[in-house]
Amino acid sequence: MSEYKHGAFASIEKTQDYIAPAGVGTLxxxxxxxxxxxxxxxxxxxxxxxxxxxxxxxxxxxxxxxxxxxxxxxxxxxxxxxxxxxxxxxxxxxxxxNPAEHKATTQKVQEITFAKGRCELQSADVILNTVEIEGKVRGTDFTAEYTPDGSRIILKDLKGTLAAEQLKYWETNPTDxxxxxxxxxxxxxxxxxxxxxxxxxxxxxxxxxxxxxxxxxxxxxxxxxxxxxxxxxxxxxxxxxxxxxxxxxxxxxxxxxxxxxxxxxxxxxxxxxxxxxxxxxxxxxxxxxxxxxxxxxxxxxxxxxxxxxxxxxxxxxxxxxxxxxxxxxxxxxxxxxxxxxxxxxxxxGSQTSLYKHGTDIDPKDRFDCSVRMLYYIANRFQSKYGNEVDKPMKRSRVETICNDFQAELDGLCDVGAVLLGNIRFEETSNPVSDMVSGNFVFDLETTTTPPAKSITVKIQYTAKGVSVLFGGDE
Structure with missing residues (x-):
């Protein structure tokens, strides 16, 4: 039975982590x-x-x-x-x-004082597992942990016996x-x-x-x-x-x-x-x-x-x-x-780093999305048909690969990811000497969808509209 409530209420809930959405393919x-x-x-x-x-x-x-x-x-x-x-x-x-290698050349020693059972150490570079207090055991006598922003370490007195102490630690040196x-x-x-x-x-x-x-x-x-x-x-x-x-x-x-x-x-x-x-x-x-x-x-x-x-x-x-x-x-x-x-x-900016206005460039290399779509198709074909390697390359398997991947290309065309996509098994790309050696080639052509880098409207003045002043047809 639910609790009866009458009034204004509040509760403090556990922090919800930022979780990435499921189904993301790009890595x-x-x-x-x-x-x-x-x-x-x-x-x-x-x-x-x-x-x-x-x-x-x-x-x-x-x-x-x-x-x-x-x-x-x-x-x-x-x-x-x-x-x-x-x-x-x-x-x-x-x-x-690697904190064990990329670290300062000397150990640091610092005098600290606990107040109300805690002490702060202002440093973002302390190697946590090197923190020690003379004569004390970390985890038994005291704890040390970084703040969420990583800017300092909080030390807590677990037994209420710490006051003025000598702290020793090593710092990492990221410039190494x-x-x-x-x-x-x-x-x-x-x-x-x-x-x-x-x-x-x-x-x-x-x-x-x-x-x-x-x-x-x-x-x-x-x-x-x-x-x-x-x-x-x-x-x-x-x-x-x-x-x-x-x-x-x-x-x-x-x-x-x-x-x-x-x-x-x-x-x-x-x-x-x-x-x-x-x-x-x-x-x-x-x-x-x-x-x-x-x-x-x-x-x-x-x-x-x-x-x-x-x-x-x-x-x-x-x-x-x-x-x-x-x-x-x-x-x-x-x-x-x-x-x-x-x-x-x-x-x-949608151009690749190879681009320079006024110079010749292969059309496939002009835009980031065009190059990435070609990479996508290449990666997709390899991952999809890697399991076909070393199987008998029968005529039916050739047709299956062509028909299957053509369906994928058609799907890319349907959503506008490419403007054209065709895959074929051509005799000119598969000489007998290659096929008897177990090497088979499929030819694929595609036109990636270019981004609208600029959109221009041409505006022209005309005097035709003046006629509306006389009640004529608009």
């Missing part, structure tokens, strides 16, 4: 540093892919810190699970920070992580994503690192045929320091950047409050969100879609302002950015 992979020193045991969170489904999941596997310039994977976690746009995931993260650590993770950990989770990695992002030419080049290389099969699209950043602080310097700097059809390049950075985002992170999140809204088909560009920011800035937070016409100068050079349009901030 971003982030490479960088995470504050795993906040964990009691970080050994399972170093150098391997970690599947993150929610914010609380990230806390348990990675920790969290607002110090994004040192722990950029926390930026990715926030972008996917904490912005006002809503949670979107899952994501895979590969952390390269080098670009070689990132490129190595791309070569060794990225191929494990499919093996561990049976999921195809489709987006690559390395915020705070991809502005380095060696890292960007390694990402473009690693994203091509992961495990010998899968294609992933890269979101890259340009430098946003004092040397690249205007549109003109950004356009000039692009000539030195590693670029390719399989990547978008972004400048500058974005801000909201005290937080500074890499646009590559926001673009990756937005691609996943847009794909999810389109039944997991990547045929729509994230350009002109809302992002949760308040402005643009350089790496140090210095504000930058420009309008759409000025932003188009960046787009013409193959650089994506963001603008304020229609009362909201949106990502702006």
């Amino acid at each position: 971003p992979v982030y490479i960088g540093r995470a504050p795993v020193h906040q964990l009691e045991d970080a050994s399972a969170s170093i150098g391997v892919p970690l599947l993150i489904n929610s914010y609380n999941d990230a806390l348990a596997k990675l920790g969290y810190s607002e110090k994004w310039h040192s722990y950029e994977l926390s930026e990715a976690v926030y972008a996917h699970f904490k912005t006002s746009l809503g949670a979107i995931g899952p994501i895979v993260v590969i952390n390269v920070l 992580v080098m670009e070689d650590d990132i490129t190595q993770a791309l070569n060794t950990a990225l191929p494990l994503v499919y093996q561990m989770f049976n999921k195809i990695p489709t987006l690559l992002c390395a915020p705070n690192w991809s502005h380095l030419q060696t890292v960007a080049g390694a990402m473009l290389s690693a994203a091509h045929k992961i495990n010998g099969h899968w294609y992933a699209y890269c979101n890259l950043d340009m430098p946003s320091d004092a040397s690249v602080n205007t549109i003109e310097t950004a356009v000039a700097k692009k000539e030195e950047c590693a670029v390719g059809a399989g990547a978008s390049l972004y400048w500058p950075m974005a801000r909201k409050g005290d937080r500074v985002f890499h646009l590559s992170t926001l673009a990756t999140m937005l691609m996943q969100y847009t794909d999810y809204s389109n039944d997991n088909l990547p045929y729509e560009s994230p350009s002109n879609k809302p992002i949760d920011i308040a402005g643009l800035c350089l790496q140090d937070g210095t504000a930058i302002q420009y309008d759409q016409l000025q932003a188009n100068v960046l787009n013409a050079a193959g650089i994506g950015t963001a603008i304020c349009w229609g009362g909201k901030w949106v990502l702006w």
Whole structure:
């Protein structure tokens, strides 16, 4: 029987975690540093892919810190699970920070005083499992844990016996992580994503690192045929320091950047409050969100879609302002950015990093969504027919593959994901010498759906309407 109530009531409920919606197909992979020193045991969170489904999941596997310039994977976690746009995931993260190796050269010693059974230590870099108080046992005499924002440690007296004490601890040194650590993770950990989770990695992002030419080049290389099969699209950043602080310097700097059809390049950075985002992170999140809204088909560009920011800035937070016409100068050079349009901030630019206005480019390489749809079709064919390998290639199996995948292509045409899609088994592509060796080729042609990069109306004045003044026909 329900409780009888008469009056105004309130109850404090348990925090509801941000949970990503079910059925998301696009899988971003982030490479960088995470504050795993906040964990009691970080050994399972170093150098391997970690599947993150929610914010609380990230806390348990990675920790969290607002110090994004040192722990950029926390930026990715926030972008996917904490912005006002809503949670979107899952994501895979590969952390390269090892607290046992990337740490200060000397142990720190600090005098602390407990008041009312607790004490705070202001530091975001303390390696949690190294915290000790002379003559005391952690977990028996006292506890130590990070605050939710990762900015400080709270120490609690469990027995009421602590007062003025000597605290010892080690701090991590995230600057010890080098670009070689990132490129190595791309070569060794990225191929494990499919093996561990049976999921195809489709987006690559390395915020705070991809502005380095060696890292960007390694990402473009690693994203091509992961495990010998899968294609992933890269979101890259340009430098946003004092040397690249205007549109003109950004356009000039692009000539030195590693670029390719399989990547978008972004400048500058974005801000909201005290937080500074890499646009590559926001673009990756937005691609996943847009794909999810389109039944997991990547045929729509994230350009002109809302992002949760308040402005643009350089790496140090210095504000930058420009309008759409000025932003188009960046787009013409193959650089994506963001603008304020229609009362909201949106990502702006659908061209790949290979694009440059006025130069010849293969039509398939022009737009981010076109390249990603080609990747989708390639990945889909391989994953769908991998089980057919080593089966007898009878005439009926050839027809089954053609008919089956043609139905998929027809479905893509029906929703506008492509304008045309045909698959055939041609004699010219399958010489007898290849077939007797067990090698068979199917030819597929498709026309990806281009985005409406510009929409123009031609307005012409006419004097015909003057006749209405005389009561004539309108």
